Amino acid sequence: MSDTGHEPRHAAPTPPLLAVRAVTLRFGGLTSLNDVNLTVERGAIQAVIGPNGAGKTSLFNCLTGVYTPQLGSIEFTSDGVTTQLVTGTERRRRSKKPHMVSRIGVARTFQNIRLFAALSAFDNVKIAAETRHRTGPVGAMLHLPNAQANDRATDERTEDLLDFVGLEGVADELASSLSYGVQRRLEIARALATDPQLLLLDEPAAGTNPTEKRELEQLIRRINAERDITVLLIEHDMRLVMSIADRVTVLNFGKVIAHGRPAQVQQDPVVVEAYLGSADETEAEGGEEADRGD
Amino acid sequence: MSQVGGLPVRVKRSRKVDPRLVRLFGWLVLGALLRLMTVTTEGTATDHTLVLDAAFKSTALIWWLLGAVAVWALTELWRARKVGSLVSDRTAGARKQWRTVSDRKLTRQLAVLALVLAALIIPNLMSEFYQRVLVDQVAVFVLLAVGLNVVVGWSGLLDLGYIAFFAIGAYTTAYFTGSLPVTPGFRLNPFVILPIAVIVCLIAGLLLGAPTLRLRGDYLAIVTLGFHEIVQLFLVNKNNWTGGNQGVSKPIPHFSINIFGIHYQWTLDSMPYWYLFMGMLAIVVFLFARLEHSKVGRSWTAIREDEVAAAASGVPTVKYKLMAFSIGASTSGLAGVLYGSRLGYINPASFPVVLSITVLSYVIFGGMGAIIGVIAGAALLTFLPAVFQEQNLVRQEDIPMWIGAILVVMMLFRPQGLIPSRRRRRELRLAQQGIADADAMSEAPEGRQ
Amino acid sequence: MVQHEQKGRGLALTLQWKRCVVHKKTVLAAAPVMIGALALSSCSSSKSKPASAGGGGNKPSYTIGFQGPLTGPNAQLGINIDNAVKLAVAQANAKGDLPFTLKVAEADDQGDPAKGPTAAQQLIGNSNVMGVVGPTFSGATKAAQPLFTQANLASVSASATNSSLTDPANGFKTFFRIVPPDSTQGTAAADYMAKALKAKSVYLIDDKSDYGVGLCGNIKTQLTADGVNVVSDSVAAGTNDYSAAATKVANSGTQAMYYCGYYADAAPLAKALKNTPYTGKTLSGDGSNDPKFISLAGSAGEGWQFTCPCLSAAASTDPTTQQFVKDYTASANQPPGTYSPEGFDVANTLITVMKPLGTNVTRGAVVTGLRSVDFKGLTKQIKFQPNGEVTEKSIFVYQVKNGQITEVGTVDKLIAS
């Protein structure tokens, strides 16, 4: 996909890569996302910010099929093919299953790192890399030539990706034994291994030190530039957001309160008010639970 | 939320009893319980205190209690002297050395070779009774356990209807050999039935797993239990198809080879069947070992450790769980063909629900996830009861009780089993720290509202 | 008696263990615990040669095997027979006129067909075993009999009544039984209900077991032949709730209800029936003819009738039988139960066959001897047809009266009167 040639960065007539239209998500009586609209253009680096509990992770979960929103639509367009991520009638809605979302080209990382802890770094990436192959149990058991070839190709790709994120030295180490920053990068490598068009990063800089943060910033830029992957990230670190994002969307209480260029958004009084009004700006410790809202 | 908020904060400091005394009490209770479990009489419907009297009004109780006190004293001494850590410090080097040696490919190959040779040679030296035990019990259950290991050990699901597929395999054999009241009009050699039974069980597994596995993994346990009941009722009630409780109407024929001018007929003798079983086991183990280290095996590991992350990485979780479940089912069916043909006579009573739990206990005891551990566990736990039976050491009907006790004790003290796989051990340790999941029981990572 | 034998065996085992040191070494090389356990038995392989006489002075020692459930849910029936066999052997040894000493070897199959072959192998492997009493249940018999036939070892059952067991197509050449098959009991029970009780319609319930289905099938055939209306139902053994089944019986308006199954299920059915307005006769077969039926069913069991090819020792007035009841009660600490007299008879039949063979008893000779035996037992004159079926086939009727099972008479006589 990445080698299909360069497309113009902002071709006006083509639909955006991702279009979220009027999405509403409720848990019981609690509204987590309220009429959210968002578009992501191909090739962009875009950020979603907002105070804790604003619904950022819920948005990601809707995009990746973990949650099914009650209202609204989500469209993903790549190579001229548009896929509806949420289908069904008003009453019975279905979202594309997470692995299907991954297959059509949306990969993600998690706010609280979710690696396969008892596996090596190499295997973590390999599992994601080989989902694109069609090796079945029979091929695997009988070592059919096709399966063998796939396996070799996957190994190469995995090594390649580990090199790309700078983890070639720790390939054989257990994921759980790696440092926090390294785990973050490993998770990104795993996401890249599914060969995505759109990469969703959920607070990639949380818990990393300034050096790691700088490296991360470079990594994101390289992913965007070298691999031609569009990036949508949730981040609390304003400096990082301001420096790499082309566009910023601000969520508060499940609503989009501002959208635009970083500098613009930073000046927006509504945003300033939202941030000052919220009780604490420190990082969330509760992980996903904080956003789920029940 | 409001209920939680409305609750008063009550922090009560509990009165501390010396933990050593608590442990002593525990050991004493355990001693008394063991005494109760080892009594050789059995209660009757009219005399409910018979066993209690036999257990607690005899001098043997004193020995058990003294034993409990002795064990307690030893463990306390061990604790006080911190012998455990001392020993583990002292032996750390040796253990590391052992690990490097045991990890070496050559070592493992030699061990496997030794095992294979032992399996081929040693049974020849045994009495016919033990040869029969080896085939009817050990070989059958080892094969079953290796199959169940795929479901429980590798994909982290719980299948309590495993023996239902065993029954399906056996009855498929009976059908295609014309031993049931309904006949297909032709008769097949059991060798030909092997793939048929595998496919039949595969399909049955898919049909059962598909509606269940879309939901929570733990429902599978109860649904499979129900499935077993249904299969059992079907076998019992559909007399005109299955022969009901009277079992197959004609003996199921033995295996035979009759191709390329080679004629061989298996008979009632045990050894030829032993080699047949071992051959099948070798094939199954070989294929499964490859599966474990393939894309499929890695996907199962991923699902076990973090289903949400696996799905996000593009692993179709439901598909892989279903795959594990049906591969397990078809192995069970394969064993069923061998078993049916070996015994010649089967009826629904040969496949009780408790047998599924028994096979589960073999897998657990040996070490979930490690083929070699599972084989060892199943072999040991099937062979020992036969020895007990021959020597009249333990009442046969008490064996399920012991198996239940073994399950609980293993889960409490050594959940990884006798000879665990390294990965499994790691997972359980990480799960203890709250990092990984180590099973596939949680809610499917999709479709939540 | 049994314990002595165990001790002897244990000793033999340790001796054998020392003898196979070579195996032990190879085994230790192979290391794993499992193999160690395997080796233990490999050493015991040659342990039971006839030469290792032991207890009986200079007389040779032979063994009568018993196969049946000694543990598990169906144990009582097996224990009833086992005790009788042990009593017969003890009495024969005590008499002192045997040219050999007799022992009993028990093989527990829990009544489970899957365990049948292993149990049979246990007896076959013991080369001292010259004849087997059992297997107790028909399913286990079907599974084990090919092995007995192959070993040319006679197995004489006191209780396996499934009709197809003596079918020559099975090739069970060494199988005998001293109880008539279900078909005989079924025919007799049907005739009894049609002719003695004069029932116009009968409700049949089977328990889906090997035994129950066979029995009810035979009853149905004969009832139809007798021109009686038949309603059939099945409730699997072990069902907890019989209230719906009882409701159906009550609604059917039949004059008699026959339950083909065991007492453990007949009793709850009796209780459930008592809670309905049903007024017809209630009957069951030999499987329910057990004192436990009364203790389970309580007052609901009153008036139930049982057909049985068995002799109820307690109800008999014959002095030999009364002596048997006394001896049995003394040795087994419980009164004789269903099929105890039959078990006693089978053991004595085997002893009768073995005795003239003197010190040259072989398995083959016992099988041959059984074909021509003519022996007056407690229950009947024992003589076998070529297919192993006993010639005399009388069916008794019993009834629960005042919390006791009492004999009513044989079916033939009851129909005639």
Place this chain on the structure above:
Amino acid sequence: MCLSQHFWQFLIPGITLGCLYALIAIGYTLVYGVLQLINFAHSEVFMTGGFAGLFLVQALVTTGVTPHGTESVLYVVLGICCGAIFGGIVAFLLERVAYRPLRRRNAPRLIYLITAIGASLFLFNLAGKLFGRDKVNVPELYTNGVVFTVFGAQVRVQQIIIVCTALGMMLMLDAVVNRTKLGAGIRAVAQDSQTASLMGVNINRVISQTFVIGGLLGGAAGFLFGTYLNVHYQMGFLPGIKAFAAAVLGGIGNIRGAMIGGLLLGIVESLSQSCMSSQWIDVVAFVVLILVLMFRPTGILGQRLGRAA
């Protein structure tokens, strides 16, 4: 058509059985609510209750004499209490000995399930060893006469006792869970145990209490079941599975759901007997279970103990 003929005659045993299922199902649902665990050993709690009640009344009632009047009432009440107490004790011990160490270790759910199954296997076989493997009859505690008839169907004393006791206990439970502090704790833990513990709820104690409450009901049901049918070492197995099916039918984790599910399952099971041969009756529960899982996995009333309707 089959339903119309003897509808009431099958409905009444159905309601009786359904009440018993409901009592057991509550035990499953409570534990599932707080621990997300199928407590397979709950069927053994039920069995223990049956035996405990049986032994008590066996000791009290002279054989062959059927008590009546206040004496009967006393024996029935004592039997129920004894069954309930022992059910509670077994449930408590089970939680203490088998589950709590696992919880401390943060064991995966698979391990819990296997432990539960092992405990169940152990307990019922131990009971078989201790008390024999035959069915045991509970002595008659009252004359089981016909009280009244509904459309030709007789309603007997026994059925009235079972239904009334079960309904009474369920109402009490409902009040406890919804009105008391204890119930608030259970609901809090069911909703979010982490938050609850942050709020000062002693999770361990609440879980113990939940097990005990489930055990009390299960044990009482065991005794009632014994008087209705029989006491047997394996008596827990099938009713256990069926009660679980009932809990899923009502919405696992939902107490009122378990009550409705149990009642419904009992009725469906009994009525289906009028339409088909008795031999297939045990299939009904499983078919219901699979259908519910396929079409409405959240059950009739929806899941979650904490989110009360």
